[in-house]
Amino acid sequence: MLAELVDHVIGVDPDRDWITAAVVDAKTTGVVATQRFPANAGGYDEAICWAGSFTVDGERAWAIEGTASYGRGLTAALTRVSEWVIEFDRPHRKASKDGAKTDALDAVRAARETLGRDRLHQPRSHDGHREALRVHTVTRDGAVRARTAAINELKALVLTAPDNLRETLRGLTTRALVKRCAGFRDSAQRPIAQRCAHNTMRLIARRITNFNDEIAVHDAAIKRLVDEAAPQLVAEPGIGYVTAAMFYVAWSHPGRCRNEAAYARLGGVAPLPIDSGQNQDRHRLNRGGDRQLNKALHIVALTRLRCDETSRDYRDRRRSEGKTERDVQRCLKRYIARQVWRLLEQPHAAKTTL
Numbered sequence: 001m002l003a004e005l006v007d008h009v010i011g012v013d014p015d016r017d018w019i020t021a022a023v024v025d026a027k028t029t030g031v032v033a034t035q036r037f038p039a040n041a042g043g044y045d046e047a048i049c050w051a052g053s054f055t056v057d058g059e060r061a062w063a064i065e066g067t068a069s070y071g072r073g074l075t076a077a078l079t080r081v082s083e084w085v086i087e088f089d090r091p092h093r094k095a096s097k098d099g100a101k102t103d104a105l106d107a108v109r110a111a112r113e114t115l116g117r118d119r120l121h122q123p124r125s126h127d128g129h130r131e132a133l134r135v136h137t138v139t140r141d142g143a144v145r146a147r148t149a150a151i152n153e154l155k156a157l158v159l160t161a162p163d164n165l166r167e168t169l170r171g172l173t174t175r176a177l178v179k180r181c182a183g184f185r186d187s188a189q190r191p192i193a194q195r196c197a198h199n200t201m202r203l204i205a206r207r208i209t210n211f212n213d214e215i216a217v218h219d220a221a222i223k224r225l226v227d228e229a230a231p232q233l234v235a236e237p238g239i240g241y242v243t244a245a246m247f248y249v250a251w252s253h254p255g256r257c258r259n260e261a262a263y264a265r266l267g268g269v270a271p272l273p274i275d276s277g278q279n280q281d282r283h284r285l286n287r288g289g290d291r292q293l294n295k296a297l298h299i300v301a302l303t304r305l306r307c308d309e310t311s312r313d314y315r316d317r318r319r320s321e322g323k324t325e326r327d328v329q330r331c332l333k334r335y336i337a338r339q340v341w342r343l344l345e346q347p348h349a350a351k352t353t354l
Helices: 041-052 072-080 103-115 128-159 163-169 174-182 192-229 241-251 260-266 291-307 309-320 325-345
Strands: 008-014 018-025 031-038 060-065 085-088
Touching (some): 031 041, 031 103, 041 072, 060 072, 060 103, 085 103, 128 163, 128 174, 128 192, 163 192, 192 241, 241 325, 260 325, 291 309, 291 325, 309 325
Parallel strands (some): 008 060, 060 085
Antiparallel strands (some): 018 031
16 A cells, blocks of 8 residues: 555645645645645746655655646656656545535545555656657647548538539549649639639638648658657557557556556456346446547457458457457457557567467
């Protein structure tokens, strides 16, 4: 237990402008002190010095809520000075019985609940290749969503365009449609409705082209970073550079996921038993966890079922044993999570087999 490893736990409840810290005695869970600091570099230094006045170096731990959002700055500052930081992900109980809630109470709760947990979570890394890949994958994902919305908007305009314009655009592929619309020219000789349709389609098509250029820049950066950080991932069937980046971002650094089962649970592919009555061997997919990691596992599983002979043979074998298609996919995702974790933790380890 954490109380056997440290003398004090410092709970932190961060928000946009302030961080509230509470020093809690690990043996008695009594509150020693609370204080609020600005959420900037100077405030982080003040918080560290303030904590040092009540605790001993090496005998304290920090329990921070939101280490990937509002608590990111403090987490990075503590990591730089080799402080022990624990990620406080989600409270299990209310702040108090009567419903009272303040930043100080939330900080105390973070410290006390962390003391009562048998599994302590490490925050993800906020520098190096992991942070670089996170920035590019998040921004690329936003650009892909915006491009999809723009394409749908352009196709909707085609459906409602004047008849003569709609006839010239009907049947074109998405790429050809964008190229054709991007080349439209303004003409005062056209009727007002047709002129506005041409101009609007040209603007949307050029927007789509800009998104294509932006996504290409992110793809090139992701490829370079993955080749430097984890080239062993893209050597496996079905894993591309984008999915490899998702795997690496979720994994973060060696030791964060204590074993391959924890990584599978993080990705939402750990089997959940649903035994009942005569059915004692049924499982279902976990709907929790990191959904981006789950998405990457799903993409790789579908790609392997389509292109990888070994995965297709595995599917056929499990189907002959009475498994449904969803059961087969669940098992395959679980295997992929195990394989990816081993490749990241031990790049030169022997491959697992289906």
